[in-house]
Each structure stands twice: as structure tokens, then as C-alpha cells.
Amino acid sequence: MKFDTPATTNPIDQLKVVGHPIDRIDGRYKVTGTAPYAYERHDAVGNPAYGFVIGAAIAKGRIASMDLAAAKAAPGVLAVITAENAGQLAKGDMNTVKLLAGPDIDHYHQAVALVVAETFEQARDGAEKVRIDYVRGQGRFDLAAARDGAGMAGSGYWGPPATSVGDFAGAFAAAPVQLDATYTTPDQGHAMMEPHASTAAWDGDKLTLWTSNQMIAWGVGDVAKTLGVAAENVRLISPFVGGGFGGKLFVRADAILAALGARAAKRPVKVALTRPLMFNNTTHRPATIQRIRIGASRDGKITAIGHESWSGDQPDGQPETTVGQTRLIYAGANRMTAMRLATLHLPEGNAMRAPGEAPGMMALEIAMDEMAEKLGLDPIAFRDLNDTQVDPESPDRPFSQRQLVECFRLGAARFGWDKRSPRPGAARDGRWLVGLGVAAAFRNNLVMASGARVRLDRRGLVTVETDMTDIGTGSYTIIAQTAAEMMGLPIDKVVVRLGDSAFPVSAGSGGQWGGNSSTAGVYAACVRLRDTVVERLRLNAAEVTFADGQVRSGDRTVPLAEAAADGDLVAEDKIEYGDLAKRYQQSTFGAHFVEVGVDAATAEIRVRRMLAVCAAGRILNPKSARSQVIGAMTMGVGAALMEELVVDKRRGFFVNHDLAGYEVPVHADIPHQEVAFLDEADPMSSPMKAKGVGELGLCGVGAAVANAIYNATGVRVRDYPVTLDKLLPLMS
Amino acid sequence: MGDPIDLDFNRRQMLLGTTASAALMAMPETAWSAPAPKEAEVTAKVSLSVNGAPHELDLDTRTTLLDALREHLHLSGTKKGCDHGQCGACTVIVDGRRINSCLTLAIMHQGSEITTIEGLGTPENLHPMQAAFIKHDGYQCGYCTPGQICSAVAVLAEIKAGIPSHVTTDLTVQPQATSIEMRERMSGNICRCGAYSNIADAMAEVAGRPA
Structure with missing residues (x-):
């Protein structure tokens, strides 16, 4: 099904099942520990051997020698895989550097060997017996030091690296009120709870990988390419993914090494990355330096807005695309953006939840707060004043929907924004300095082609199969809701099977495109199944309705199951998109409100209240969508207050590479969180009229926390995370 | 075990803690000792009561309670998130108290009563x-x-x-x-x-x- 004209009324609009806060259909498996993840497929793989990955001990250089003798002689060891004995391996399209290094080393903890043994304990022991001598090379690890030498980034999915509209320099120079400030965000880790893990089994030249991966079809392609086998001989199975956040968009070392280990050991092998290996072995969100300049008239109209950013990556890597939202979110005739990219030899940078907008909004929305203060305007009023209903770079291109002002309005009323003092340090509650902060949320709505297969059986059950993944997002449930709505069934008559490359290729989980795109693919397949049902029952297609397990046409009513009386009816289709995303700017919007307390004596920061108001198209399931948003708000608190991969700038690695060193929010850090969704349906996005919401909730929340801290203390920290050592010396 | 150089290494590894524990596996500048003489596997028998059912296991003594549950009893509801006590995914209830099952060896729990997520309820009969x-x-x-x-x-x-x-x-x-x-x-x-x-x-x- 080609989606190239705005959606009109369709069966989803009935909202009998879609749009309801239905409990997750996979919930009972998750809460009882019976949902199987990649490393625990005892049901599918008997007696696997265990692989243990060894990471490089240097950041740059080469392996001088490896002594595997002791490891190979260790009890239970079945095989030791290295680049030397693994055979020809290619680099996957989605990987920046090779997943198995040797002799050259690209980054610290890049995998250099896998030890396979009968048991986990033996594999770990064998790994400790591998002796490796390295020759350490020179590398660059310091973004600030590399900043001046950084060249313009290339073009990519993010568009051109530099943009210019009007005369930014002239307008900024002429502006009576100006802000020119530089912000930094650190390297961050996905730190999903389930480590990267894979179980591999070969049957002749056919490989099956039970793995933890967000994008099944990308994974099949890169496993095949890396190993040099035909894609049709690779099957990926990933029904449950214990968190990804972008870190499992791509095939990683666990999958490739499990496959190589299984080939060498001639039996199934499973591999999980150890927690201390994950932070340097896999990808991370790169650190950024961002310079933002805003010029405005005295009455608060932006006349010039410029956003420049610097980030670093491996030689063939890509920028952290922090400036994208600044091209779209606020009005202003004169604009510029630029993204520069330094070569660094840190681990691979890549997508982490809301790549670009998450760190970009952390900077931009502090800048907006600073500018509002310079203008003597309320920060919400300043944003209202500079709202735009069209793409500011192309005024003939409207937003499909844009309710940013409405988000602020509702949020302000709910949060008690009118009680905030614009004067920092004015509110006190015992030993706590209390501050309120606000920030806009903005994230583009991306759409991706997505396919599904639906099957009606004689029991009246509809089974949906698609390689879509559920990484905690609620895919199982919203897909079931979609099929139930389309086929006129209660949700318990729908079975959903996900995450298997034997199923039609879906959008996968990433870029907050998964929910809308994958359900639109199920919609397309169900349209086809409805047609098949109508044909089979010889009904008049013009006036047919599917409701309550029945198909009605005129005065005829037939049980849906009857259509499958002579055998299952199967339909498959995919949703594909035309140019609506080009003709209309599709974005999602929100407003974050945060109240913090800062201890007047110690600068300890506590988040006391949080509210997000989101306008993100039709909300397919308010319960799971709300969870996406509160989870993102939680991650935003982490980004604001604690998350930082600390770079050892001499040795070139992330020092705090575990969950004790890399701090993420815990229960005690997070108060009760409120979320509100504006009533919205976006006919430009898909037949579902939904948009992404999973990443929107992260964009801007860090700045709202930082702005609240400023309101509490009068101290403006521009270098994330806002930790008390940065705050305390400046608190009077 | 018993090699003084290995012991020295363990101590350094402990001191460095989070900063470089994995790196030490293959630090280049270090004068490693010759490979230790081939070790025999050390196993031990342990009796556990898990969710009310008795289990007799013959385990490598290095096996954590977590791996005994997941890899030997196939009770994989208990999760391995970090394997060193930082995340809580492996929490089980042992003799009435919750513990991180990755931080304790199975053989330390002779006779223990262990409750895992599977023992609290099932998909058909939820706690x-x-x-x-x-x-x-x-x-x-x-x-x-x-x-x-x-x-x-x-x-x-x-x-x-x-x-x-x-x-x-x-x-x-x-x-x-x-x-x-x-x-x-x-x-x-x-x-x-x-x-x-x-x-x-x-x-x-x-x-x-x-x-």
C-alpha cells in the first residue's frame, strides 16, 4: 500500500481498540520471567557452549603477538577465535570499524578474541589465559583539543552539514539583544539492562542467531556481509529485546563471534558481552560542543539564530547531528547551522535515543532560557512569540501538525507555572532552594516502509507476523490493537509474532518511527485480508463492516471465522510512503516542566516534580505511550544530572565503564511523573494518524532540569551533567 | 590458584575496580608469569531448594547462584544484567532475604530456600x-x-x-x-x-x- 495522499476516514478511526490504555499483551510473560531473551533460549538450543569475549587493552595500535596455548589447554576450552584464524571477515555496512580486530586495533575494548568452552566459568578462565602483547600507537581522544582542526561533516541522513538562510551574520550583529554561548554534552552510554547477547547455531551452511537486536533486516544483511554468507542462509530471531536505545540497531561483536565460535566448535555457542566491556566495545552517543547565537529585537522576536556543533568519531564515522531541530523549531528570518566532525579514536559513536535532538535540545533550550531572561520575558512567552507554523527555511512548507504553544499552555496551567518567580533563588523550602524550569520538546517524525503478514484461521483468530521488534516500546500490544480494530475483533483474538527474519520486513525499532510505521504496515496487510474475507464470503465490498467478530454487509451477517472454514486466509502487504513528508514537515512537540530542589549548603540536586505535555499525533495506547515518555524523562534526568562517560585522554577509553561508574537514575532519583497527551491525529503521517513519541520525551527534558536549577540558584551551568561540584562554587 | 603472581594480580585488579578490570586481562607492559600448571576442575555438590523443589547439583565451584539458576536449572527468569552487583536484575529471595544472586556462589547456599520470579507466580496464576x-x-x-x-x-x-x-x-x-x-x-x-x-x-x- 502506497501512502501518498493524506489519510481519510478508515477503520482505525472507530477507536474501539486503538487508542485505549490496554495492558501489554506480553506483560504476563515479562512479569513471570517467562519471556525468553537471546542468551536463555533453552527452549530452542540444547547444550550450547559458552563464548567469552576479550577486548583490546589499547585504544590504537596493533597486536604484536598472541599466545593462545595456555587458553587452548585450559579445561573445557573448545576453541579460541581471533582475526588470524577466523577467516576473511568484512565490515558490516552499519559498523564504523570491524567487530573483530587484529592485528590493527581501532579502539579500546574492540574485540580481539573469543574463547569458547563447555561452561561459562571455563570460557572466562580460558580468556584470562590468553596472552596478548600490543604495540601502542598514537591516537586522538580529546574533543576540545581537536575542535579547531575539525572539518565540516559530510552529508547524510541528517541532510547537509551546513545550512544558511538570509544573512545570519549581519542580522546577529545588528540585533539589539544577543546571546552567544557555548554548551557541552558528554559522551553517553545506552546502558540497556540486557547486555548484547547472541546464541548461534549452524545447520550446514545455514546460520540461526537468537540475538538482541532492534533492526532484524539490517542485522541479517550485516551478518551475511561480515561472514561472507548468503543473506538467505541467515536467520535472526529476536522476540524480546532487553532495551536497546539505539545500541542494538546494529550487529555487534556478540553476534559475529557467536557465529564464528559455533562454526569452530561445531556446536551452538552463546555469547553475552560483559557489562564492563559494553561501554567501550559497542557504540555510544558522542560528546558535543555547541555554540548557539540568538539575536532578537527588544520585543523578543528572533531575527537571527545560529547553531554550530562539534563532535568526534572514528575516521569513517559520522557527526552527532545536534543542529537539526534549530532549523525548524523557532521562527527567524536569518539562520545558520554547521556541523563539524573531528577524527577521534574513541569507541564508535552512533545513535542513542533521539540522536541529534537529545543533545541539541539540551543546549538550545538552555539558550532559549538565557535569551528570555535577557529580554525580560517569561520563557514560555518568548517561545510563543517565536512559534512558526511553517518550516522557517521554506515558508511554503507547513508543519503537518504543530501544537507547541498548546503544549506549553496546558502544561503551565497544570504545573502551576504562574507561581514561579522569574528571579533566581527566590523560592525556598527549608534547606532547599526551589526552582521551576521549562523547555520545549521537539523531535522529527520519521516514517519507514514496513511489512506484515496476517492470517485468519477457522477459530477466528488473527495472527500477525512481522520482523518488527518490541524493545520495551509496546509493539506487541499496539500491533494487536491495530489488527483487532481492522478485523473487528477483541484483542484476545489476535496473536502477534515479532522479531523473526522469517517474517515480512518491518520498519524495526529506531528513531521513534517504529510504532507508527509498523502498525501502518499491519493496517495495510489487514486491508488486504479484509478484501480476501469479503471475496471469500461473497459480500458486497462497498458497505461491509467488521465488528464484534462478525462481517456485515447489508442484511447479511457472517462470523469472521467462517471465511477461513476451508482453510487459513493469509494476506501480506507493506506500507510505503510517498512525498507527504517532503511536502509537510512532520515533527512531534512537547513541553517539559520540572521542579528541582537544590540544597542551599551542599548543592545536592533533587528533582521534585516533572510534567511532560506531548503533541505527537494519535496515541495508539496511552498506557504504553505514557511509559515511553516517563522513561525518556528519566533518561533526561540522567543526562542532566549524572550521565557522563569519562574519557581517559591519554589512554583513550571510557574510564567509568560499568553501572557503578556510569551513573544512571535509580528509583530514589525520580519523583512521580505526570504526562499529558494533546488530542491529535495527523493524517499526513500514515493511515494510523500516529507519530513517534518514544524519543520526543527525551528531547528538552535535560534543559528543563538545568533551567530549573538556574531558577533555584542563579547559577547557569552550560557543561552537562550539572553536578554539584560545578554548582557549589558559584552559589552565594 | 596458589601462584603468588596471580594473587598479586588479583589484588591489583581489586584496587583498580571499575577503572580497568577488563583491561588487565591483557595489559601489554606487564610481565606475565608462565602459564600456571594445568588445573583440575573443582566441582562440589550442593543441595538447593528452589521455589519449594529440591535440587541436587554438581557444580564448578566458581558457579554463581545466578548461573546455577539460569544455566543449570534453566530458571532464566532471573536476569544477568551486570554480573557484579550493580544493577539488581538478578535479585532473588534467599532464606527470606533478597540478594543479588550474581554476587554469591551457589555452593555457599547448601540447604538454602530460594524463591525466584518463577516461584512467585506464573502467567496463569500471577502474584x-x-x-x-x-x-x-x-x-x-x-x-x-x-x-x-x-x-x-x-x-x-x-x-x-x-x-x-x-x-x-x-x-x-x-x-x-x-x-x-x-x-x-x-x-x-x-x-x-x-x-x-x-x-x-x-x-x-x-x-x-x-x-
Whole structure:
């Protein structure tokens, strides 16, 4: 099904099942520990051997020698895989550097060997017996030091690296009120709870990988390419993914090494990355330096807005695309953006939840707060004043929907924004300095082609199969809701099977495109199944309705199951998109409100209240969508207050590479969180009229926390995370 | 074992802690000792009662309780998130107390009564805490969830038993299942998906308190 004209009324609009806060259909498996993840497929793989990955001990250089003798002689060891004995391996399209290094080393903890043994304990022991001598090379690890030498980034999915509209320099120079400030965000880790893990089994030249991966079809392609086998001989199975956040968009070392280990050991092998290996072995969100300049008239109209950013990556890597939202979110005739990219030899940078907008909004929305203060305007009023209903770079291109002002309005009323003092340090509650902060949320709505297969059986059950993944997002449930709505069934008559490359290729989980795109693919397949049902029952297609397990046409009513009386009816289709995303700017919007307390004596920061108001198209399931948003708000608190991969700038690695060193929010850090969704349906996005919401909730929340801290203390920290050592010396 | 150089290494590894423990496996500048003489596997028998069922296991003595459950008894509801006591995904209840099962060896639990997530309830017969997690969407990816639920059940029992926490202000009165008490006590269980607010609601419901 080609989606190239705005959606009109369709069966989803009935909202009998879609749009309801239905409990997750996979919930009972998750809460009882019976949902199987990649490393625990005892049901599918008997007696696997265990692989243990060894990471490089240097950041740059080469392996001088490896002594595997002791490891190979260790009890239970079945095989030791290295680049030397693994055979020809290619680099996957989605990987920046090779997943198995040797002799050259690209980054610290890049995998250099896998030890396979009968048991986990033996594999770990064998790994400790591998002796490796390295020759350490020179590398660059310091973004600030590399900043001046950084060249313009290339073009990519993010568009051109530099943009210019009007005369930014002239307008900024002429502006009576100006802000020119530089912000930094650190390297961050996905730190999903389930480590990267894979179980591999070969049957002749056919490989099956039970793995933890967000994008099944990308994974099949890169496993095949890396190993040099035909894609049709690779099957990926990933029904449950214990968190990804972008870190499992791509095939990683666990999958490739499990496959190589299984080939060498001639039996199934499973591999999980150890927690201390994950932070340097896999990808991370790169650190950024961002310079933002805003010029405005005295009455608060932006006349010039410029956003420049610097980030670093491996030689063939890509920028952290922090400036994208600044091209779209606020009005202003004169604009510029630029993204520069330094070569660094840190681990691979890549997508982490809301790549670009998450760190970009952390900077931009502090800048907006600073500018509002310079203008003597309320920060919400300043944003209202500079709202735009069209793409500011192309005024003939409207937003499909844009309710940013409405988000602020509702949020302000709910949060008690009118009680905030614009004067920092004015509110006190015992030993706590209390501050309120606000920030806009903005994230583009991306759409991706997505396919599904639906099957009606004689029991009246509809089974949906698609390689879509559920990484905690609620895919199982919203897909079931979609099929139930389309086929006129209660949700318990729908079975959903996900995450298997034997199923039609879906959008996968990433870029907050998964929910809308994958359900639109199920919609397309169900349209086809409805047609098949109508044909089979010889009904008049013009006036047919599917409701309550029945198909009605005129005065005829037939049980849906009857259509499958002579055998299952199967339909498959995919949703594909035309140019609506080009003709209309599709974005999602929100407003974050945060109240913090800062201890007047110690600068300890506590988040006391949080509210997000989101306008993100039709909300397919308010319960799971709300969870996406509160989870993102939680991650935003982490980004604001604690998350930082600390770079050892001499040795070139992330020092705090575990969950004790890399701090993420815990229960005690997070108060009760409120979320509100504006009533919205976006006919430009898909037949579902939904948009992404999973990443929107992260964009801007860090700045709202930082702005609240400023309101509490009068101290403006521009270098994330806002930790008390940065705050305390400046608190009077 | 018994090689003094290896022991020295273990000590350094301990001291460096989070900073470079994995790196030491193959540090280039180090004068490694010759490979240790071939070791014999050391196994031991251990009897565990898991979810009321007795199990006799003959285990490599290095096997953690977590791996005994997951890899030997195939009770994989208990999750391995970090394997060194930082995340709480492996939380189980041993002799009435919740512990990180990755931080204890199976052979240290001869005769122990162990309750895992599988022992609390099943998909067809949910424990009230499991049902409350579903109702309040107290999870997303589900990987930390069994540990959260085992912790949550044990936390309410700890409060009921009068055990104080870091945030208990008055040690002379019975602690209550307040939001701050529950959040403090649950803070060893990380949820990167960020379901904390919903987990607090689920626990409040089971505790019979307003969220």
C-alpha cells in the first residue's frame, strides 16, 4: 500500500481498540520471567557452549603477538577465535570499524578474541589465559583539543552539514539583544539492562542467531556481509529485546563471534558481552560542543539564530547531528547551522535515543532560557512569540501538525507555572532552594516502509507476523490493537509474532518511527485480508463492516471465522510512503516542566516534580505511550544530572565503564511523573494518524532540569551533567 | 590458584575496580608469569531448594547462584544484567532475604530456600505484585522486571518486619510503606527504561497505600 495522499476516514478511526490504555499483551510473560531473551533460549538450543569475549587493552595500535596455548589447554576450552584464524571477515555496512580486530586495533575494548568452552566459568578462565602483547600507537581522544582542526561533516541522513538562510551574520550583529554561548554534552552510554547477547547455531551452511537486536533486516544483511554468507542462509530471531536505545540497531561483536565460535566448535555457542566491556566495545552517543547565537529585537522576536556543533568519531564515522531541530523549531528570518566532525579514536559513536535532538535540545533550550531572561520575558512567552507554523527555511512548507504553544499552555496551567518567580533563588523550602524550569520538546517524525503478514484461521483468530521488534516500546500490544480494530475483533483474538527474519520486513525499532510505521504496515496487510474475507464470503465490498467478530454487509451477517472454514486466509502487504513528508514537515512537540530542589549548603540536586505535555499525533495506547515518555524523562534526568562517560585522554577509553561508574537514575532519583497527551491525529503521517513519541520525551527534558536549577540558584551551568561540584562554587 | 603472581594480580585488579578490570586481562607492559600448571576442575555438590523443589547439583565451584539458576536449572527468569552487583536484575529471595544472586556462589547456599520470579507466580496464576506491575505498566523491555518484582515483594516484607532504611527518620516506630521508603529501598534495582514512577504506583497498590 502506497501512502501518498493524506489519510481519510478508515477503520482505525472507530477507536474501539486503538487508542485505549490496554495492558501489554506480553506483560504476563515479562512479569513471570517467562519471556525468553537471546542468551536463555533453552527452549530452542540444547547444550550450547559458552563464548567469552576479550577486548583490546589499547585504544590504537596493533597486536604484536598472541599466545593462545595456555587458553587452548585450559579445561573445557573448545576453541579460541581471533582475526588470524577466523577467516576473511568484512565490515558490516552499519559498523564504523570491524567487530573483530587484529592485528590493527581501532579502539579500546574492540574485540580481539573469543574463547569458547563447555561452561561459562571455563570460557572466562580460558580468556584470562590468553596472552596478548600490543604495540601502542598514537591516537586522538580529546574533543576540545581537536575542535579547531575539525572539518565540516559530510552529508547524510541528517541532510547537509551546513545550512544558511538570509544573512545570519549581519542580522546577529545588528540585533539589539544577543546571546552567544557555548554548551557541552558528554559522551553517553545506552546502558540497556540486557547486555548484547547472541546464541548461534549452524545447520550446514545455514546460520540461526537468537540475538538482541532492534533492526532484524539490517542485522541479517550485516551478518551475511561480515561472514561472507548468503543473506538467505541467515536467520535472526529476536522476540524480546532487553532495551536497546539505539545500541542494538546494529550487529555487534556478540553476534559475529557467536557465529564464528559455533562454526569452530561445531556446536551452538552463546555469547553475552560483559557489562564492563559494553561501554567501550559497542557504540555510544558522542560528546558535543555547541555554540548557539540568538539575536532578537527588544520585543523578543528572533531575527537571527545560529547553531554550530562539534563532535568526534572514528575516521569513517559520522557527526552527532545536534543542529537539526534549530532549523525548524523557532521562527527567524536569518539562520545558520554547521556541523563539524573531528577524527577521534574513541569507541564508535552512533545513535542513542533521539540522536541529534537529545543533545541539541539540551543546549538550545538552555539558550532559549538565557535569551528570555535577557529580554525580560517569561520563557514560555518568548517561545510563543517565536512559534512558526511553517518550516522557517521554506515558508511554503507547513508543519503537518504543530501544537507547541498548546503544549506549553496546558502544561503551565497544570504545573502551576504562574507561581514561579522569574528571579533566581527566590523560592525556598527549608534547606532547599526551589526552582521551576521549562523547555520545549521537539523531535522529527520519521516514517519507514514496513511489512506484515496476517492470517485468519477457522477459530477466528488473527495472527500477525512481522520482523518488527518490541524493545520495551509496546509493539506487541499496539500491533494487536491495530489488527483487532481492522478485523473487528477483541484483542484476545489476535496473536502477534515479532522479531523473526522469517517474517515480512518491518520498519524495526529506531528513531521513534517504529510504532507508527509498523502498525501502518499491519493496517495495510489487514486491508488486504479484509478484501480476501469479503471475496471469500461473497459480500458486497462497498458497505461491509467488521465488528464484534462478525462481517456485515447489508442484511447479511457472517462470523469472521467462517471465511477461513476451508482453510487459513493469509494476506501480506507493506506500507510505503510517498512525498507527504517532503511536502509537510512532520515533527512531534512537547513541553517539559520540572521542579528541582537544590540544597542551599551542599548543592545536592533533587528533582521534585516533572510534567511532560506531548503533541505527537494519535496515541495508539496511552498506557504504553505514557511509559515511553516517563522513561525518556528519566533518561533526561540522567543526562542532566549524572550521565557522563569519562574519557581517559591519554589512554583513550571510557574510564567509568560499568553501572557503578556510569551513573544512571535509580528509583530514589525520580519523583512521580505526570504526562499529558494533546488530542491529535495527523493524517499526513500514515493511515494510523500516529507519530513517534518514544524519543520526543527525551528531547528538552535535560534543559528543563538545568533551567530549573538556574531558577533555584542563579547559577547557569552550560557543561552537562550539572553536578554539584560545578554548582557549589558559584552559589552565594 | 596458589601462584603468588596471580594473587598479586588479583589484588591489583581489586584496587583498580571499575577503572580497568577488563583491561588487565591483557595489559601489554606487564610481565606475565608462565602459564600456571594445568588445573583440575573443582566441582562440589550442593543441595538447593528452589521455589519449594529440591535440587541436587554438581557444580564448578566458581558457579554463581545466578548461573546455577539460569544455566543449570534453566530458571532464566532471573536476569544477568551486570554480573557484579550493580544493577539488581538478578535479585532473588534467599532464606527470606533478597540478594543479588550474581554476587554469591551457589555452593555457599547448601540447604538454602530460594524463591525466584518463577516461584512467585506464573502467567496463569500471577502474584499480586506481578499483576500490579501489569496494571501500572511497571516495566518496558522487561529485563529488569523479575528483579524489580522480587525486590518489591521483599521490600514490603522488610518494612512490615520493621527493618529501617537510610531514609527512615524515626527508628523507634514502625516504618511505613511510604513512597520515599519504597523508592529508597528499591534503588538497587536499575530500570534503564525508566519505569520507576509506575513501579512505585504498583508497589503502593500492593501495599494498600495511595500512590
